[in-house]
Amino acid sequence: MVALIRRRGVTDERVLRAMETVARHVFVPAPHTGGAYDDSALPIGHQQTISQPYIVALMTEALELQPGDRVLEIGTGSGYQAAVLAEMGMEVYSVERIAALYEEARDRLAAQGYTVHQKLADGYAGWPEAAPFAGIIITAAAPRIPEPLLDQLAESGRMVIPVGRRGAYQVLYKVIKEAGQTREVDLGAVAFVPFVSDALG
Numbered sequence: 001m002v003a004l005i006r007r008r009g010v011t012d013e014r015v016l017r018a019m020e021t022v023a024r025h026v027f028v029p030a031p032h033t034g035g036a037y038d039d040s041a042l043p044i045g046h047q048q049t050i051s052q053p054y055i056v057a058l059m060t061e062a063l064e065l066q067p068g069d070r071v072l073e074i075g076t077g078s079g080y081q082a083a084v085l086a087e088m089g090m091e092v093y094s095v096e097r098i099a100a101l102y103e104e105a106r107d108r109l110a111a112q113g114y115t116v117h118q119k120l121a122d123g124y125a126g127w128p129e130a131a132p133f134a135g136i137i138i139t140a141a142a143p144r145i146p147e148p149l150l151d152q153l154a155e156s157g158r159m160v161i162p163v164g165r166r167g168a169y170q171v172l173y174k175v176i177k178e179a180g181q182t183r184e185v186d187l188g189a190v191a192f193v194p195f196v197s198d199a200l201g
Helices: 002-007 013-021 053-063 080-087 099-111 147-151
Strands: 042-045 048-050 070-074 091-096 117-120 133-138 153-163 170-178 181-190
Touching (some): 013 053
Parallel strands (some): 070 133
Antiparallel strands (some): 170 181
């Protein structure tokens, strides 16, 4: 799995080591465990997926984080992305709106020894009381970049977010905050489950 990710262009050795270390199969529910190390997204129930390993690596690398940095994840899902970030030494805050996934991820992360701050809530609002964040990663496609999350991004911070609607063209953006302004870097076409929030309609 990691060799394939490397061949596809991910070069950050810290990301690659973390993905070698985290037991991905633990975060993939039966009956899909056998495909845990394939480079593909897999269902985790509740119409959600665990992202393909290459996309996890690409998004993690794009955050450009250092150990001890505070990072916000919107969409805990299975807990795998949070585990990768925690393995790299980040202080991870993760928000999930589906109670069953929140509970399952909490149990998996604890069993694997990862400390992750978790909250059951609508991710659109982020986690303002823990802001600012050096990095914010959104694991579902939004029709637009949520303003509350931009507000919680630290100066010189990076946000990685897929933008677009289900069944339509989606683009993975790296958003960099500089002098209170943002600029966007196109990281390519992607396919994600939709970002669900009452605020998005």
